[in-house]
Amino acid sequence: MKPELQAYALGDRLQTGHRATVHHAVRTTDGRAILLKVLEPEHSRPQDLERLRKEYEVGHALAGLAVVEPLALSTFEGRPALEFEDFPGAPLEKLVGAPMPVGDFLHLAVRLAGIVADIHERGVIHKEIKPGNILFAPGSGELKVWNFSIAARSTRAQPPPRPTRLIEGSLPYMSPEQTGWMNRSVDSRSDLYALGVTFYELLTGRLPFDARDPLEWVHCH
Known part of the structure; x- marks a missing residue:
């Protein structure tokens, strides 16, 4: 799909990553509130543009599920971007740091397990489930999964060993x-x-392992 040419008024940042940043934004052509994921030119690579396209395509394949809906591939100030529906929540990682009350955890965990099961029913493996890729709206309690940039169709393909600097995903x-x-x-x-x-981290406020470098993370699991 060819990226659309749009103009945006950016609001607060929802999430900041090494290769991309997500902003609350308003599409000025029609005033629609959206989330806008923009690649960072200093750190993004050619494959990150392909990942953005994959995120758009996989998101459409999961229409109707509790995932943040991608709207359109676009550009912002000459940088590749991806529009998402607006969602009145924040990454679940903002709740990490103190143990979650057991009752709250169980309510959240049951729903989150159901969302992941629904994604698998559509034949998709997310490959990067973590609190930062789960949005939570405290007011309504609504949960949505997003960031399908390294997702894959269900297969039993065995990946060859790769240098840790080339591994896709979040090592912890x-x-x-x-x-x-x-x-x-x-x-x-x-x-x-x-x-x-993720469940362990929400319940205890910390990860099950500690490591100082990528190779140590690989050996922890």
């Missing part, structure tokens, strides 16, 4: 088969592993 949440450390295929169970790490 990553299953050993996803890093290639374990001689197993990557399938939906990799998401369940990451979901388990």
